[in-house]
Amino acid sequence: MTVLTPVGPMTVPRMAPHMRLRFDKARQTWTVQAPERTFLLDDIAHAIISRCDGHMSVAGIVDDLCATFGNAPRDLIERDVLALLQDFTDKAVVTA
Amino acid sequence: MTLDPPMALLAELTHRCPLQCPYCSNPIDLERANKEMTTEDWLRAIREAAALGCMQVHFSGGEPTVRPDLERLVAGATEAGLYTNLITSGVLLDATRLAALVEAGLEHVQLSFQDSTTEIGDRVGGYAGGHEKKIATAALVRAANLPLTANFVVHRQNFHHLSDMIDMALALGAQRVEIANVQYYGWALRNRAALMPTRAQLTQMTQDIAEARERLKGVITIDFVVPDYYARRPKSCMGGWGRRFLNISPSGNVLPCHAAESITTLSFDNVRQRSLADIWRNSEAFEAFRGTDWMAEPCRSCDRREIDWGGCRCQAFAITGDAKQTDPACDLSPYHDSLVSAAVGEAAAEPAAFVYRRYRNAKPVQREF
Numbered sequence: 001m002t003v004l005t006p007v008g009p010m011t012v013p014r015m016a017p018h019m020r021l022r023f024d025k026a027r028q029t030w031t032v033q034a035p036e037r038t039f040l041l042d043d044i045a046h047a048i049i050s051r052c053d054g055h056m057s058v059a060g061i062v063d064d065l066c067a068t069f070g071n072a073p074r075d076l077i078e079r080d081v082l083a084l085l086q087d088f089t090d091k092a093v094v095t096a
Numbered sequence: 097m098t099l100d101p102p103m104a105l106l107a108e109l110t111h112r113c114p115l116q117c118p119y120c121s122n123p124i125d126l127e128r129a130n131k132e133m134t135t136e137d138w139l140r141a142i143r144e145a146a147a148l149g150c151m152q153v154h155f156s157g158g159e160p161t162v163r164p165d166l167e168r169l170v171a172g173a174t175e176a177g178l179y180t181n182l183i184t185s186g187v188l189l190d191a192t193r194l195a196a197l198v199e200a201g202l203e204h205v206q207l208s209f210q211d212s213t214t215e216i217g218d219r220v221g222g223y224a225g226g227h228e229k230k231i232a233t234a235a236l237v238r239a240a241n242l243p244l245t246a247n248f249v250v251h252r253q254n255f256h257h258l259s260d261m262i263d264m265a266l267a268l269g270a271q272r273v274e275i276a277n278v279q280y281y282g283w284a285l286r287n288r289a290a291l292m293p294t295r296a297q298l299t300q301m302t303q304d305i306a307e308a309r310e311r312l313k314g315v316i317t318i319d320f321v322v323p324d325y326y327a328r329r330p331k332s333c334m335g336g337w338g339r340r341f342l343n344i345s346p347s348g349n350v351l352p353c354h355a356a357e358s359i360t361t362l363s364f365d366n367v368r369q370r371s372l373a374d375i376w377r378n379s380e381a382f383e384a385f386r387g388t389d390w391m392a393e394p395c396r397s398c399d400r401r402e403i404d405w406g407g408c409r410c411q412a413f414a415i416t417g418d419a420k421q422t423d424p425a426c427d428l429s430p431y432h433d434s435l436v437s438a439a440v441g442e443a444a445a446e447p448a449a450f451v452y453r454r455y456r457n458a459k460p461v462q463r464e465f
Binding site: 005016017018020022024026027031033035036038089090091092095 | 101103104148149151152154177179181203204206241242243245271272274313314315316317319
């Protein structure tokens with residue numbers, strides 16, 4: 001059994017099967033619905049989580065974000081993506 | 097103060113249950129089947145909850161699967177866009193029923209266990225064969241590809257099984273395990289002398305949890321709820337009264353928490369008579385302890401007043417007779433020392449016999465705290 005799952009550029013993340021990405025109309029925000037838990041996503045978190053499709057690697061996600069949001073430097077984006085995905089992996093929202 | 101919409105609805109469909117756990121969170125004064133809302137009442141309440149901003153619905157009870165219309169209610173919730181969770185003892189579920197619930201859109205099952213062993217599990221639940229049936233139900237849930245939370249309630253009679261419980265949850269294929277200490281109101285308060293752990297037992301539990309969390313990070317989510325008597329500050333009960341959650345009782349009473357009816361000085365509106373939005377925003381019961389204006393000292397000037405919101409109103413009422421008192425779990429409460437010393441005394445003595453949760457035991461008793 002995998003114990004700690006470190007997230008790196010080659011990791012291919014996807015949403016855990018029991019997590020649901022949903023837009024909440026009342027709050028006008030994207031959310032992840034989990035058992036007895038709701039994560040409210042800001043725009044950056046949504047941009048990252050919505051790309052966790054089980055096909056794209058973390059490096060690919062960073063490239064895609066760079067192409068979409070051209071202003072920020074790549075290493076800054078990569079740092080944010082790795083930090084967020086590590087956090088969500090530890091919380092079992094995302095699996096590698 | 098602006099009022100955010102509620103996050104989730106706890107739908108207590110019935111108080112009927114084949115189990116009789118002595119720490120049941122239902123009120124002592126159990127509602128009878130003939131008082132339960134109809135399918136149409138529930139469907140309307142669920143739609144109103146979604147429109148009001150609830151994102152999740154937890155179907156609970158009692159045992160929610162005793163309602164033959166559960167599939168229809170799950171379908172209604174799914175149609176309204178809610179994340180659907182079934183909180184069940186599991187002893188009445190079979191593959192056919194589960195398939196119908198999945199078809200209706202059920203997204204998660206939370207299955208209660210009373211222990212990791214058959215012996216203690218069946219004795220606490222008061223239901224012979226229950227433990228094995230639950231294990232079989234867990235397998236059905238996973239075979240249906242539904243995510244599973246295994247839920248264990250812990251106390252002095254099973255605190256030494258925490259690691260086994262977590263291993264059992266893993267073996268059952270659960271994604272999440274909740275280890276919750278008994279919270280002492282209602283039935284559990286009546287059974288406190290049979291259930292309250294010692295401080296040393298709580299320390300052991302906390303160590304076992306910390307070790308398991310480190311070992312299983314990213315593998316299984318472990319939620320742990322401590323007994324609040326041994327904390328220095330009270331829990332943020334329900335994330336604050338009337339701030340995040342709605343509860344509807346079997347007969348349709350709308351409550352800020354599942355135990356709120358134990359506060360006999362409050363009156364509650366019914367969703368059959370008044371809209372859920374109006375009840376959430378304006379009803380007497382929801383407004384009574386919302387925010388901080390109702391607080392007296394030591395809460396009023398406390399720098400944690402918007403962290404723990406004064407703790408639990410039901411506990412304050414049960415112990416002091418005044419729901420506006422600081423939760424006696426807080427060591428700033430004048431009732432704290434006598435409460436904790438009573439509980440410590442009970443925890444050190446031989447455990448009392450269980451008063452099982454049954455309709456015929458559902459009458460108030462006088463007791464000294």
